[in-house]
Every structure is written in structure tokens, then in C-alpha cells.
Amino acid sequence: MPALQINGITKRYGRITAVNDLHLNINKGEIFGLLGPNGSGKTTTLGVVLGLIKADSGTYSWFENENGNNLNTKVGTILETPNFYPYMTAMENLQLIAHIKKVGTENIDAILELVDLAHRKNSRFNTYSLGMKQRLALAGALIGDPEFLILDEPTNGLDPQGISEVREIIKKIADSGKTILMASHILDEVEKVCTHVAIIKKGKLLATGEVGSILSDQIQVELISDNNAKLLELLDKKYKISELQKSGDKILFKIDANFSSGELNKLAFENGVTISHMLTKKTSLEQEFLEITKNK
Amino acid sequence: MGHLIKLEWLKMKNYTAFRVLSFLFAITFPLLLIAGKRIEAGDQAQTFIDSFYSFPTVFEILGYVGNWLAFFFLGFMALLSVTNDYANRTLRQNIITGLSRKEFILSKLLFIAVVCGVVTLYYILIGSAFGFFNTAKIYPSDFAESIPIFGRFYLMCFGYCVFGLLIGMLVKKTGLGLFLYFAYTMFVERGIRLGLHSQIHRGSMNYYPLNSISDLVPLPIQDKTDMIKGQVDGMEELSFFLTSTEAVIFSTIYIAIFIFLLFFIIKRRDL
Numbered sequence: 001m002p003a004l005q006i007n008g009i010t011k012r013y014g015r016i017t018a019v020n021d022l023h024l025n026i027n028k029g030e031i032f033g034l035l036g037p038n039g040s041g042k043t044t045t046l047g048v049v050l051g052l053i054k055a056d057s058g059t060y061s062w063f064e065n066e067n068g069n070n071l072n073t074k075v076g077t078i079l080e081t082p083n084f085y086p087y088m089t090a091m092e093n094l095q096l097i098a099h100i101k102k103v104g105t106e107n108i109d110a111i112l113e114l115v116d117l118a119h120r121k122n123s124r125f126n127t128y129s130l131g132m133k134q135r136l137a138l139a140g141a142l143i144g145d146p147e148f149l150i151l152d153e154p155t156n157g158l159d160p161q162g163i164s165e166v167r168e169i170i171k172k173i174a175d176s177g178k179t180i181l182m183a184s185h186i187l188d189e190v191e192k193v194c195t196h197v198a199i200i201k202k203g204k205l206l207a208t209g210e211v212g213s214i215l216s217d218q219i220q221v222e223l224i225s226d227n228n229a230k231l232l233e234l235l236d237k238k239y240k241i242s243e244l245q246k247s248g249d250k251i252l253f254k255i256d257a258n259f260s261s262g263e264l265n266k267l268a269f270e271n272g273v274t275i276s277h278m279l280t281k282k283t284s285l286e287q288e289f290l291e292i293t294k295n296k
Numbered sequence: 297m298g299h300l301i302k303l304e305w306l307k308m309k310n311y312t313a314f315r316v317l318s319f320l321f322a323i324t325f326p327l328l329l330i331a332g333k334r335i336e337a338g339d340q341a342q343t344f345i346d347s348f349y350s351f352p353t354v355f356e357i358l359g360y361v362g363n364w365l366a367f368f369f370l371g372f373m374a375l376l377s378v379t380n381d382y383a384n385r386t387l388r389q390n391i392i393t394g395l396s397r398k399e400f401i402l403s404k405l406l407f408i409a410v411v412c413g414v415v416t417l418y419y420i421l422i423g424s425a426f427g428f429f430n431t432a433k434i435y436p437s438d439f440a441e442s443i444p445i446f447g448r449f450y451l452m453c454f455g456y457c458v459f460g461l462l463i464g465m466l467v468k469k470t471g472l473g474l475f476l477y478f479a480y481t482m483f484v485e486r487g488i489r490l491g492l493h494s495q496i497h498r499g500s501m502n503y504y505p506l507n508s509i510s511d512l513v514p515l516p517i518q519d520k521t522d523m524i525k526g527q528v529d530g531m532e533e534l535s536f537f538l539t540s541t542e543a544v545i546f547s548t549i550y551i552a553i554f555i556f557l558l559f560f561i562i563k564r565r566d567l
Contacts, residue, residue, distance in 0.1 A: 050392055052567045073394070083389035085380075088310055096306050100393045102299070140393075 002064060003028045003148050003179045004049060009058030011044050011203075018044040020203040021058070026181055026196075028147075031174050033194035033211070034183040035289070041203035042183035043080060046152055050077060062148075073101050076141030077150040082133040086126035090117055090136050093125055094143060103144040115139045115169055131162030138169055149173065151182045155189060167193060187289050199289065218242070218254040224277035231273050235264070250277070297406060300399060304377070304407035307386075313376050321369040321415070326422050328361050349430035351438035358423045359449050359513035362415075366453045367481065367510075370415065374408050374457035375473050378464030388567045397562045404461055405555065412453035419449055448512040448544060455509035455547050458554045465561050481506045502538050505554075508546035511538040 006024040010017065019041040026032045034042050047053035049060045063074065084093040091108065098105045112118040115135040120128070128136065134154065141149055154170065155163040170193055174180055184190050190197055191211060198208040207214050225231050228251050235241055235255070244253040261280050268275050308314045333349060348357040381387040381400075390400055423442075428434070463477045485504050493501040502511065514537045538546065 047566075052388060052391055054564075054566060077392045079388070079392055081385070083385040085307060085311075085384055085386055087312060092306070092310065096303070097393050099299075099303055099306060100390060100395050 001028050002026065003030075004060065004062055004181065005064075006045070006049065006060045007058055009045065009048055009055045009060060011041075011048060011053060011055050018203050019048065019055070022200070022203065022205055024198055024205070024208065026179065028179050029177060031180045031182065031193060031195045033190035033197040034181060034200065035187065035190050035197050036183075036185060036200040038185055040185075040200050042185075042200065043152055044203070045200075046077075046079060046150055046181070046183060050075075050079070050150070052079075073103060073144040074146055075148045075150060076143065076146035077152075078134075078137040078141050078154055079150070079152045080156075082137035082140075084125045084133070084136065084140070087124060089122050089124055090128075090139075091121045093136070094140060097140050097143045101144040107145065108139075108143070111139045111142050114142070114172065116165070129162075131158050131165065134158060134162065134166055135169065138166065138173075142173070146178070148179045148181070151180060153184055154182065155184075155186070219257060219259050220254055220281045221252070221259070222277070222279040222281075223251050223275060224249055225268065225273050225275045227273045230271065231268060231275070234267055234271055234273075238267070300403035301406045301410055303395075304403045307381075308377060308407070311376075311380065313380075314373060317369045317373045317376075321365055322418070324369075325358075325362060325365055325418065328365075329358055329422070329426060332357075346430065349426050351427040351431045351434060352442045353516065354427040354430070355420075355423045355442040355445050356513070356516035358419060358426065359445055359452075360515050362419050362449060363452060363510060363513045366415070366456050370408075370411065370453050371456040371460035371477060372474060373411070374404070374460030375464040375477055376470060377404060377407075378461055379468060379470040379473050382464075382468040383470060391567055398559065401461075401558050401562055405458070405558075408457040408461070409454060412450055412457060415453050416446060416450040420446055444540065445513065448540060451544065451547055451551075452509055452512040455512070455551050458551050458558075459506065459509070462554045462558055465558055503542075503546055505546075505550040508538060508543055508550055511543040512540070512547055514543075 002025050004024070004026040006022055009019050009022045011019040022041070022045060024034075034045065036042050044053060048055045049062075085096070088096070090112065094108045094111070095105050098108065109118065109121075112121050115138050117132060117135055117139065120132065125133070125136070138151075138154070141151070151170065155166050158166060167189070170180070170182070174193065180194075182190070182194060194211050196209065197211050197214050199206045199214065223231065228246075228249070232241070232244070232251065232253075239255050239259055242254045244251065246252075259280075261278055264278070265275060329349075347353055378387075381390070387400065391397060395403075424439075427439075431438070459481075460477060463480075464473050467473045467476060485506050489501050489504050489507060502508070537543075
């Protein structure tokens with residue numbers, strides 16, 4: 001069941017088109033990564049669906065409009081930097097959020113435990129480190145036990161320890177069955193946390209689907225043999241080959257990650273084909289991402 | 297309604313600027329009146345000064361002192377309550393959390409309405425205390441006569457606050473907001489009114505927004521200015537102040553326009 005549907009949203013700032021006819025479907029239970037380089041329109045998209053930014057055209061609907069668009073308790077959000085009243089304590093800030101959401105404050109202590117801030121709950125927000133602020137932002141998003149979480153660059157600006165802590169918390173939240181929409185420019189983060197991904201660049205959707213199908217760990221193979229055609233025929237029966245290119249007597253292609261060069265050698269030998277050159281290279285997610293976003 | 301007032305209270309109760317401004321207002325208000333009473337003057341002047349502290353004049357004098365204090369402290373407080381939410385990006389966060397844009401403005405308006413109510417009660421309390429100790433013979437009618445000024449005092453406080461909210465909403469930045477709030481009232485509007493408008497048509501030069509709000513509780517010298525007008529040629533059409541009724545009508549209109557603009561701006565603005 002769709003939790004959020006985005007239908008052809010476009011947002012322009014003067015001559016710059018921040019989001020360009022974007023269509024997305026996020027279903028309940030998915031951990032959906034919105035992946036794109038800086039300035040690709042991720043935050044603008046989130047701003048639009050949260051009602052902070054007015055789109056020039058297009059529509060969006062939450063939970064198939066079953067409760068209108070009143071998102072008070074259904075959606076928890078971190079957008080860019082953590083925004084709290086600096087002169088108030090963590091506890092007071094979270095109580096204020098609970099007051100806005102019109103929910104009880106009895107779960108605040110448990111949420112502070114989850115984000116490991118219980119021991120600093122009575123410290124003012126302006127005494128917190130960046131990592132603690134980000135964890136408090138996660139706590140704020142969890143007030144009212146929302147079923148959908150929007151996390152915009154949740155590890156931005158954190159040190160490696162902070163990144164690891166925040167990711168651990170996100171995984172714990174994900175395990176509880178909540179739907180998460182996470183915007184990030186970090187591939188590694190999306191790959192480690194998300195089940196689905198949409199790649200955007202300059203506000204345009206380039207690809208969307210399950211993480212495995214979009215950002216697959218394929219192996220790039222370069223081959224020269226005395227019978228390339230027969231070799232390809234043999235490979236095609238056993239593996240899924242893609243992006244085949246021929247360059248002189250050399251052939252280049254991508255193959256599933258379960259491919260092994262030893263197995264290919266054996267297969268060629270058994271069928272009377274001699275391989276004179278073989279180079280295998282694992283395609284990194286970065287390469288995959290760059291290829292998708294290249295020249296588009 | 298109570299939910300929105302409480303929301304603003306939760307934001308403001310620990311805000312240092314709110315505490316300092318409230319404290320300064322609370323002590324300056326009676327202190328200025330006490331200071332005025334301690335001025336050494338000749339017998340005739342002393343009798344004149346003493347008359348300020350008896351019923352019903354005490355409410356006019358204290359109201360005028362409150363006029364300046366409300367302009368500074370309450371207007372600034374209202375302005376800061378908006379710029380604070382912009383500076384900390386908590387306006388955006390409030391909306392993300394689930395507050396509607398309309399509720400955001402409504403919470404500010406309701407909160408200042410309550411603050412102005414408390415300030416008006418404080419004004420009545422101080423005025424009554426001064427009047428009680430400085431009036432030789434107290435007639436209930438003297439107190440009853442002052443009731444309309446209580447209402448005008450409340451409207452004046454509310455007017456300054458709504459104007460403060462509007463400036464805060466327009467410029468978002470605290471420093472620039474305070475400068476504009478002060479500069480518009482003290483120089484821009486006065487400059488246009490006295491420097492330009494008075495040259496074209498004197499009779500209508502007092503109907504400006506902040507002047508209307510200020511004239512709700514003016515310096516109680518209306519009788520003396522009327523006397524001057526009667527004695528000097530060419531001054532007949534000159535009016536120093538709006539009448540109370542005019543001030544109430546025009547202030548109400550301007551406050552309604554300010555409130556409309558507040559909702560208009562927040563509805564259209566990207567956050």
C-alpha cells in the first residue's frame with residue numbers, strides 16, 4: 001500500500017528547476033533512499049511533501065489521503081540540520097514537540113534511551129555536540145510513534161563514530177517496521193540501510209527500484225579468446241550478461257556478482273575455447289552511481 | 297485556544313530576552329511614576345505634579361508612561377518571539393512537527409493577547425495604588441470614568457505587539473527587525489506625517505498606523521492644546537491628537553490589516 005505518492009512535482013527557483021516532474025511511490029514498510037548529489041533537489045522534494053515549500057505543479061498524497069493530509073502523528077521528520085530551541089533542555093524541547101503533536105510525554109524517556117541521550121536530558125540543547133544534536137533530532141522525529149519517518153541527510157557533518165551511532169539507531173527504527181524515506185548523497189549509507197532507492201539529479205528522476213537492482217554489485221569482465229562468440233554463448237546460458245561491448249578482438253561486459261573466473265576458465269576449457277586474456281573488476285557502487293548520473 | 301497559548305508559553309518561559317523584558321517592564325512601570333513624584337518643584341508646580349497622581353488623572357499619566365514602555369518592551373518582545381523562531385529555524389520545525397501555518401500565527405496572537413491582558417491588569421493595579429494614596433477624597437465615579445482608558449490601554453499594547461509581530465515576520469532578522477520597528481515609528485512615520493503630510497493637509501495628518509495606536513493613550517494635555525488652538529491664528533485646523541473614538545476606530549482597522557498581513561505572509565512564504 002502506498003504510504004506516499006508523488007505525482008509530477010515541479011519546483012522552480014527563478015530560472016533554476018530544483019525538482020523536475022518527479023514521480024515517486026513509497027510503499028509501507030520500505031526503507032526508501034532518495035539518492036543524489038548535493039543540489040539535486042532532495043531537500044526541496046521533502047520540503048514540498050511536508051508542506052514547507054509550494055510546488056509550481058504536481059501533487060502528492062500521504063497514505064492515500066485516508067486521513068486527509070494531517071500528518072501530525074503519522075510522520076516524523078529530520079530536515080537538514082537539527083532545529084531546536086537552544087536555550088531549552090532536550091527534555092523541554094521534546095515536550096514541546098509532544099505538545100504540538102498533541103501526544104503524551106510518557107514515551108520521551110524511552111526514546112531518549114534509544115538515542116542514548118537519557119543521561120543528558122536536562123542539558124540545554126546549545127551544550128550538545130553535533131552528534132548529540134542529530135540524535136536528539138531522531139528522538140524528536142520519533143515522538144508520537146509515527147509510522148513514517150523522513151530523514152534528510154541524517155549523518156551529515158558527523159564524525160565516523162557519530163555516523164555509526166546514527167546508522168545503528170536508524171537500523172533499530174527500521175527493524176520496528178516503520179516506513180523510512182531517507183535522503184542522502186552517500187551511496188554507502190543508502191546501500192547499507194535502504195531496501196529501495198530513487199536516484200535523482202538536477203531534480204530529475206534517473207532510476208528507481210530495489211537497491212539490489214539499481215545499485216548492483218556487478219563484475220566487469222574483459223576477455224580475449226580464440227572464439228569469443230562461442231564463449232559468450234556459453235556464458236549467456238549460465239549468467240546474466242549486460243552492457244556487452246566489442247573492441248577489436250576484446251569483449252567487455254558486466255556479469256552477476258556470483259561469477260567466478262576459475263569457473264569460466266573451466267567452462268571454456270571443457271568446450272574447447274582458449275582464453276588468452278581475462279581481467280575482472282568489481283564495479284563499485286560509486287561507479288554505478290556515476291554511470292547512472294553521467295551526462296544526464 | 298488554550299493549547300496554542302500554552303505552546304507559546306512553553307517557547308517563551310525560558311527565553312532570556314522574554315524574561316529580561318518582562319522584568320524590566322514590571323519594575324520600570326511603577327518606578328518611573330515614583331521618580332516623577334520625587335521631583336523637587338515650587339509650590340505651584342508641586343500642586344500641578346501632585347494632581348497627576350490622584351484619580352482619575354493617574355490612569356492617564358500612567359497610561360502615557362505605559363505607552364512608551366509598551367512600545368519598547370512589549371513590541372520588542374513580540375518581534376523577538378517571531379525572529380527567535382526564524383533564527384533557530386524552529387518555525388520550519390514547528391510546521392514539520394505538525395503545527396499549521398495558521399496555528400503558528402494564531403499562537404503568537406493569542407499569547408500576546410494574554411500578555412497584554414496581564415499588563416493591563418498590572419496597569420490598573422499600579423494606577424489604583426497610586427490613586428488610592430494620593431487622592432484626598434475618592435469618588436467611585438472617578439474610577440468608573442477611567443474604565444474606557446483601560447480598554448484603550450489594552451488595545452494600544454496589543455497594537456504595538458501586532459506591529460512587532462508583523463515587522464518580525466517581514467524581515468526575519470532580529471537586529472534589522474528591531475531597527476526597522478524603532479526607525480519606522482520614531483522617524484519614518486513621524487517624518488512623513490509632520491514633515492510632508494502637514495504641509496499638504498494638516499487636518500488628516502494624524503491618521504497614520506502607529507500614531508493612531510499611540511493616540512489611544514496620549515499625553516493628557518488635550519485641554520491645553522485646545523486652548524492654544526483657540527488663541528493662535530491659523531491653528532484652527534491643527535490637531536495634535538486623534539480623539540479617543542478616532543484612535544480606537546483607526547487602531548482597530550490597522551490592527552486588523554496587520555493581522556491579515558501576518559496570515560497572508562505565512563500562507564505564501566516558503567519556509
